[in-house]
Every structure is written in C-alpha cells, then in structure tokens.
Amino acid sequence: MIHYTLSIENPAAQYIQISMQFETTNEVEIIQLPAWRPGRYELGNFAKNVKGFKVYNENDEELLFHKVTKDSWEVHVNNANIIRVLYAYYAADLNAGSTFLSEEQLYVNPVNCCTYVVGRENEGVIVDLKIPSTYVIASSLEMEQHALFAKDFDELSDSPFICSDTLQHNSYNVGEVLFHVWFQGEVKVDWEKLLPDFTAFSEKQIEKFGSFPVEEYHFLTQIVPFRAYHGVEHSRSTVLLLGPSYAVFKDAYKDLLGVSSHELYHTWNVKAIRPIEMFPYDFTKENYSELGFLCEGVTTYMGDLFLYKSGVFDLKEYINEMNAQLQKHFDNPARFNYSVAQSSFDTWLDGYVPGAPNRKVSIYTEGCLLSFVFDVFIIKNSDSKYSLDDVMKHLYEDFYQKNKGVSEQDYRNAIASFAGSSVTTLFENYVHNVMDYTQLLQNSFDTIGLKMDSKPNDKISQSKLGIKTLQQGSYFVVKSIYPNSPADISGLMLEDEIIAVQAMDVNGNLDAWLAYFNQDEIVVLIKRKGVFLNKTITLDSKWYYPEYFLKETKEKSEEQKKYFERWSK
Numbered sequence: 238m239i240h241y242t243l244s245i246e247n248p249a250a251q252y253i254q255i256s257m258q259f260e261t262t263n264e265v266e267i268i269q270l271p272a273w274r275p276g277r278y279e280l281g282n283f284a285k286n287v288k289g290f291k292v293y294n295e296n297d298e299e300l301l302f303h304k305v306t307k308d309s310w311e312v313h314v315n316n317a318n319i320i321r322v323l324y325a326y327y328a329a330d331l332n333a334g335s336t337f338l339s340e341e342q343l344y345v346n347p348v349n350c351c352t353y354v355v356g357r358e359n360e361g362v363i364v365d366l367k368i369p370s371t372y373v374i375a376s377s378l379e380m381e382q383h384a385l386f387a388k389d390f391d392e393l394s395d396s397p398f399i400c401s402d403t404l405q406h407n408s409y410n411v412g413e414v415l416f417h418v419w420f421q422g423e424v425k426v427d428w429e430k431l432l433p434d435f436t437a438f439s440e441k442q443i444e445k446f447g448s449f450p451v452e453e454y455h456f457l458t459q460i461v462p463f464r465a466y467h468g469v470e471h472s473r474s475t476v477l478l479l480g481p482s483y484a485v486f487k488d489a490y491k492d493l494l495g496v497s498s499h500e501l502y503h504t505w506n507v508k509a510i511r512p513i514e515m516f517p518y519d520f521t522k523e524n525y526s527e528l529g530f531l532c533e534g535v536t537t538y539m540g541d542l543f544l545y546k547s548g549v550f551d552l553k554e555y556i557n558e559m560n561a562q563l564q565k566h567f568d569n570p571a572r573f574n575y576s577v578a579q580s581s582f583d584t585w586l587d588g589y590v591p592g593a594p595n596r597k598v599s600i601y602t603e604g605c606l607l608s609f610v611f612d613v614f615i616i617k618n619s620d621s622k623y624s625l626d627d628v629m630k631h632l633y634e635d636f637y638q639k640n641k642g643v644s645e646q647d648y649r650n651a652i653a654s655f656a657g658s659s660v661t662t663l664f665e666n667y668v669h670n671v672m673d674y675t676q677l678l679q680n681s682f683d684t685i686g687l688k689m690d691s692k693p694n695d696k697i698s699q700s701k702l703g704i705k706t707l708q709q710g711s712y713f714v715v716k717s718i719y720p721n722s723p724a725d726i727s728g729l730m731l732e733d734e735i736i737a738v739q740a741m742d743v744n745g746n747l748d749a750w751l752a753y754f755n756q757d758e759i760v761v762l763i764k765r766k767g768v769f770l771n772k773t774i775t776l777d778s779k780w781y782y783p784e785y786f787l788k789e790t791k792e793k794s795e796e797q798k799k800y801f802e803r804w805s806k
C-alpha cells in the first residue's frame with residue numbers, strides 16, 4: 238500500500254505539501270514523477286514544480302538520494318523499513334489538466350503532482366487530505382471522509398478531484414449509470430436546462446456503444462471569469478474549463494455541451510479504445526502515436542454529431558460546428574505540407590502551439606473531417622446497414638473487453654469489414670499523405686444531401702491582402718499570411734503591427750479603411766520590432782481565405798434521403 242498525504246499550510250503561497258510513504262525491503266528505490274499526462278500528448282515536465290524534495294526513514298532520519306533524470310530520484314534505503322518522501326508542489330496553473338491551490342479550492346490532477354515507486358505501480362493507494370472540515374470532495378475515487386482510495390497508481394493518476402466549500406452539484410441517471418455534474422467557480426447553474434440535455438447525449442452515446450465502461454461518472458467543471466473552453470478526459474470523469482461565468486448558460490452554452498459530449502465520448506474512445514503505442518502508458522517519456530486522427534478526430538466528430546443525433550442540437554447548430562472545422566482546414570496551407578498522421582506523431586513536439594507557420598495540421602480538425610468521410614463511406618458502401626458507430630462499438634467490444642491496444646491496421650480492418658470495401662487508398666492518400674480533401678469532402682457531403690460551398694470573405698484584409706490579424710489596442714497584428722498572396726509578396730511578416738492604411742491611422746478599423754480606399758495598390762504603415770516601415774501591397778484578382786459553409790440540397794434524391802437518415806440517427 239502506498240500512502241499519500243496532501244496538506245495545505247498557506248493556500249495563498251500555492252504550495253501543496255505532499256508526502257508519499259511506503260514499506261520497503263530493497264536497498265534502493267526509484268521515485269518517479271510523470272513527465273506528461275494522458276489527454277495531452279506532449280511533455281509537461283511537472284517536476285519543475287517540485288520544491289524541497291527530501292526522504293526520511295521511520296525514525297525521521299534523512300536518507301540520501303540523488304536525481305537520475307529530470308523527474309526521477311534514486312533513494313539509498315540504508316536498511317530503513319519505511320520510506321517517506323516529502324516535497325512541496327507549486328500549484329498555480331488553473332486549466333483542465335493542472336493542479337491548483339487557492340483560498341477557494343484544492344484542485345488536484347494526481348498525474349501532475351503525485352510521485353510513484355517504480356515497480357510498485359500496481360499497489361493500492363490511499364490519499365489523506367488535510368483540508369478544512371467544511372470542504373466537500375468532488376471525485377470519482379472511492380472515499381471515506383477526507384481519505385481517497387485507488388486500486389493502483391494508474392487509477393490515481395487518472396482521477397482528478399476538487400475540494401472546496403463552494404462546489405455546486407447535481408446528478409442524473411441513464412439506466413444503471415449515475416452521472417454527477419459539479420461546478421466550481423462563479424456560475425449560476427441552470428440545472429433545468431443542463432440536466433435534460435446531458436441526459437439526452439449520454440443516453441444516445443450509451444445506446445450506440447451498447448454499454449458504458451463504468452458505473453459512475455463525474456463531470457468536474459471549473460468556471461473562470463475569462464474566455465476558456467477545453468476539457469480533459471478520464472476513465473470515470475472529465476475536467477472541463479469554461480468561461481466567462483456570465484456566458485456559460487448563454488452564448489457559451491453550446492461550448493459547454495460540445496466539450497461535455499466530446500469528453501464523454503472519450504470514455505470509450507481513448508480511455509477504453511487505446512492506441513497500442515500507449516498501452517500501457519509510459520509516464521517517463523514520449524509515447525509516440527500516429528493515431529490522433531482516431532483518438533481526437535473521431536471524438537471531435539462524434540462529440541458534435543451526438544448532440545445532433547440526440548436532438549440537443551438542430552441541424553443548423555450542427556452545421557455551424559462542421560463549418561468551423563471546414564474553415565480551419567481550408568485556412569491552413571499546411572494541409573499540403575504535412576499529413577494528419579505525421580502531425581499526430583509530432584504533438585509531442587509542437588502539437589498544442591501554433592508552431593512554425595504552414596508546417597502541420599490538426600489531429601482534431603483533419604481527424605474530424607476524415608471521420609465524417611469514413612462514416613459516409615461505411616453508410617454508402619454497406620447500403621445503410623452500418624456506420625462509423627458500428628466500427629467504434631466493435632473496437633470497444635473487441636479491444637477494451639479483451640484488454641488490448643488498437644493499431645491503425647485494426648481500425649482500417651474494422652472500417653473495411655463494415656463497409657465491405659477496402660480503405661487502403663483513402664488511408665494512403667488522406668491519412669498518410671497530403672492530397673487535397675476538397676473533392677473527397679464534396680462527394681461525401683453530397684452523398685447525404687449536403688452541399689459544401691464557399692464565398693469570398695467579407696474582410697478585405699483576408700480576402701484581398703491574404704492576411705489574418707488580431708486586434709491589439711487600436712492596431713492589428715499579422716497572425717497568418719497566405720503563401721503567395723499580395724501581403725506575402727509585398728514582404729509583410731508575421732507579428733508586424735499594421736498602424737495605418739494610406740497614411741490614415743487604422744484606429745481599430747482596418748477592414749473599413751481597406752474597403753474605403755478600394756484600390757489595387759495600398760500602402761500600409763507597419764511597426765516591426767520597434768521600427769516603422771511602409772509596405773506597398775499590390776492586389777491581384779484572386780480571393781484568399783474564402784468562407785466555407787454547408788447547406789442542405791434543395792431537392793434530395795431518395796438515396797440522399799436514405800443516407801442522411803442513416804447518418805443522423
């Protein structure tokens with residue numbers, strides 16, 4: 238048994254005091270802190286938050302240790318029977334995968350801050366929490382008062398918890414499964430709106446998979462006063478980060494639904510259906526996989542589709558989400574440079590930052606579009622008998638229940654067997670290569686009676702200059718430049734600040750000034766690393782960054798109706 242104690246001495250200093258105690262008969266023990274967390278396939282290097290690492294024996298005498306790697310320590314046991322590792326963990330990041338301490342809450346992702354004893358990952362775990370007696374604990378772990386229990390380190394690392402006296406809570410049932418919904422932070426929860434919607438998409442997902450991997454599930458939601466929107470999946474729970482508070486049940490409600498449905502789908506896809514390369518997780522280093530288009534791609538696609546299938550979204554709301562994915566895809570020239578499989582491998586390098594321009598694509602966006610293509614491919618080729626739901630159900634039953642990881646070949650075989658048709662060419666061209674998706678998408682949308690169309694972008698900066706900007710104060714910072722566009726040819730650089738158009742201060746209205754001058758040659762004044770420069774941009778006849786959108790085909794054929802019906806049910 239490995240016994241942890243987490244205590245808070247001064248919450249405002251944001252250090253959590255952590256002790257890990259265990260019995261030993263060895264001469265040396267290796268203590269390891271994870272270098273990354275499942276759900277984000279890049280190194281997190283959590284050991285940078287560890288301060289004052291010390292080791293003691295049962296008589297409180299210090300034991301010698303030395304660091305072996307950036308996040309592992311070798312302890313010289315020196316005949317001790319009990320070892321107690323002590324350190325303080327700096328908990329100042331508040332996101333869906335972090336650990337955070339303040340005067341309002343203790344929020345812990347154990348994978349960030351709990352070390353493990355190498356070779357003893359399978360032992361049971363107790364976590365004693367020294368927290369105020371008024372605090373309630375939101376967690377999927379078994380608990381007794383302020384003690385939490387996990388069957389092994391894997392379960393502990395996959396079980397975030399929030400301790401606070403301001404948690405808001407409710408629950409709902411789908412069959413035998415009990416779902417808990419928790420909110421921490423400033424928010425007026427509209428339970429009457431939330432509970433029927435959450436019940437609907439949970440029910441539909443469970444129906445399609447046939448069963449749910451766990452008996453109880455927790456949505457742990459952190460609400461912040463600023464714009465935020467992401468989540469992290471776990472086997473029995475998810476943490477969501479959303480904001481601002483005032484928008485969560487208004488304009489940002491679709492985000493709350495979108496991220497919740499997405500994370501719930503992960504309970505099957507990635508927590509249960511796991512890429513073979515990550516089976517089991519190796520917390521000490523990169524776990525490379527090209528299967529991001531399965532884990533995140535299918536989940537991104539299905540998260541929104543299930544909102545539509547369950548009636549939570551109408552077709553227009555669903556199409557808005559799909560349009561956003563299409564836009565991201567077509568706006569990224571890297572779709573001609575790097576495949577989604579290569580981009581998946583490289584999440585460990587720069588998967589969660591913009592990175593070098595036009596270099597890589599997104600496992601979420603390209604993965605979502607390809608999942609749609611595979612879904613329609615299966616529906617059409619099986620004459621509406623099967624869909625991607627059947628592939629996912631099959632992977633769940635065949636791999637999770639037999640405790641195996643999934644390979645790309647397994648995924649390909651499953652699609653091919655339900656479609657009754659080979660997917661080799663699709664995978665080679667679009668997963669592993671950079672073939673243009675346009676025709677493939679048009680055909681797939683057409684199969685179900687949707688039409689993919691485009692129109693010129695209203696913003697002249699985008700459509701005619703070929704740049705995307707971000708307003709900062711009254712000026713505009715160049716954030717993307719389309720290759721070979723007028724802006725590119727004129728020598729504009731990323732991060733240039735546009736100050737004036739034809740000597741007129743843009744003053745927060747770049748596109749209004751561009752529309753006003755409406756001429757083939759435009760002089761812009763820019764500020765580049767503190768130096769002012771004039772650049773002459775010569776426009777051409779092309780339209781850059783067009784807007785992509787879907788619309789319903791007016792007169793659908795009987796076939797299109799049949800496939801649409803199958804796709805949406």
Ligand SMILES: [Zn+2]
Binds near residue numbers: 503533
């Ligand atoms: Zn995800």
